[in-house]
Structure formats: C-alpha cells, structure tokens
Amino acid sequence: MSARVEDAVKIYGIAATQVRALDHVSVEFPAGRFTAVMGPSGSGKSTLMHCAAGLDTLTAGSAWIGGRDLSTLNDRQLTLLRRASVGFVFQAFNLVPTLTVLENITLPLDLAGRGGREREADREWIDSLVDVVGLGDRLRHRPSELSGGQQQRVAVARALVARPEVVFADEPTGNLDSRSGAEVLGLLRTASQELGRSVVMVTHDPVAAGHADEVLFLADGRLVDTMSAPTAALVLERMKAFDRPPVGSAAR
Numbered sequence: 001m002s003a004r005v006e007d008a009v010k011i012y013g014i015a016a017t018q019v020r021a022l023d024h025v026s027v028e029f030p031a032g033r034f035t036a037v038m039g040p041s042g043s044g045k046s047t048l049m050h051c052a053a054g055l056d057t058l059t060a061g062s063a064w065i066g067g068r069d070l071s072t073l074n075d076r077q078l079t080l081l082r083r084a085s086v087g088f089v090f091q092a093f094n095l096v097p098t099l100t101v102l103e104n105i106t107l108p109l110d111l112a113g114r115g116g117r118e119r120e121a122d123r124e125w126i127d128s129l130v131d132v133v134g135l136g137d138r139l140r141h142r143p144s145e146l147s148g149g150q151q152q153r154v155a156v157a158r159a160l161v162a163r164p165e166v167v168f169a170d171e172p173t174g175n176l177d178s179r180s181g182a183e184v185l186g187l188l189r190t191a192s193q194e195l196g197r198s199v200v201m202v203t204h205d206p207v208a209a210g211h212a213d214e215v216l217f218l219a220d221g222r223l224v225d226t227m228s229a230p231t232a233a234l235v236l237e238r239m240k241a242f243d244r245p246p247v248g249s250a251a252r
C-alpha cells in the first residue's frame, strides 16, 4: 500500500496572516520504500506528513492512501483507515499521559479491538519492539516519568505495533543518542525492506537520511529536489545549498 499527494496545497490562516505551507507538491511514498523528508524549519515537512496521513486536510489537491482519495472519506471512514493502515510518530510524541508505557505502546491494538487470542499472537512482536527501543525496564512508568528520548522511543513503538501499511515518523530520532537513533532507524528500515511497508521520515540529520532509499527536499512549501541512494555526505552537501536563499524566492 502506498501513500501519495497530488498537487497538494495547504494554506493556514486567512488574508494578511495567511501562510502557504504546501505549494503544489506532488509526491508518492510507495510500499517497500523508506523515504526521508528534509528541509529547513517551516518548509512544510510536518504539514505534508499530516495531510498525507489524513490527520489534516488539504486546501487544494488530493491525498491518497492505498488508492483511496482521503477527501472522499467521512470522519469515521478516515478514522478507520488510519487505525487499520497508518502509524504516526508525532514530532511532539503525543503520548497519553495517564497510560503507562506499555499501555501507550499497545493502544493502537486496543483501539482496533485486538485483545484475547489476537493479543497472544501480537505478544512476540510487542516484545521485540520493546526490546529494540530499549524500554523493557520502563513499561509501567508514565510518560511524564521518562526522558524526551525515551518518550520518543515509546512513540516509535506505538506507531509500529499494529504493523501499519504506511508509517509516518516526524523526526523520530531527533532526541536520541546515536546508538538509540541507529536502532530506531534500523527498525524503520526493517519495516520497509522486510515487511514491505511504506515508511516516511522527517529528519534534520544527514546521517539518518542516509539510511533512507530516497530523500525529498522541501523549501518554502515546495518540493525542490530528490535524491536516490543517499549517503550522509551527499545529503550534507545538498543541505548546504539551503543556507543560501533559493533562486527566485520572493517575500510573500
């Protein structure tokens, strides 16, 4: 199952305070591909992820998941599609403060009504996720009792627990040391390569982007470049161009 947006435009606010966060972006996130999305702060990365995942709506253009045009779905259909097919790691984690670490991780399964015998079948996967993100000794803690990096790892495990077809991760390694970061990247890579998932990751880190199959570069709400078979060095080189004002950019 793939996700894509076609000629996506997202405008926030009205009149004088209007911000064009996405400016005619078309991009596909195919099954089995690990895509990194890069670009300066405010370039529209989170907006793209939210709209592609059906968490927010486009002003114009269309967003598709697995061949379904999200604008044709009502709220309930959208919720069900997201629950069944989409995993999301939010930039701000969005953990449920009243639930323990384990309850947060298994929340998508609970929402999908996967209890009893189904839960037994999921147990091994849950254990391996908990193991990879290194939270085995924190399962009964609440999010407020965790460090930022630990919360981030809970969010990653939660996004993957229901084995969604499409995984969106907004800076999933932003608060992690290099070892934890590498484990999370390995997990995302496994989800795309071995499980055939479509995985989309926002990152500011060239090393993280170097783990992806393809890198998309956004600037000012536009897709300005793509890179296949990226390496950290190539990505870093490309990012330096962002330090110069883009050619033809005009104040809005």
Ligand SMILES: Nc1ncnc2c1ncn2[C@@H]1O[C@H](COP(=O)(O)OP(=O)(O)OP(=O)(O)O)[C@@H](O)[C@H]1O
Residues within 6 Å of the ligand: 012, 013, 019, 020, 021, 039, 040, 041, 042, 043, 044, 045, 046, 047, 048, 091
């Ligand atoms: N709810 C909102 N209302 C108004 N403007 C918004 C809203 N959300 C985002 N924006 C604006 O849209 C633009 C794109 O924001 P977005 O969050 O997508 O950027 P980003 O690339 O994810 O940046 P960062 O790297 O800082 O997370 C920014 O100019 C931002 O100020």
Ligand SMILES: [Mg+2]
Residues within 6 Å of the ligand: 045, 046, 047, 091, 170
């Ligand atoms: Mg963002």
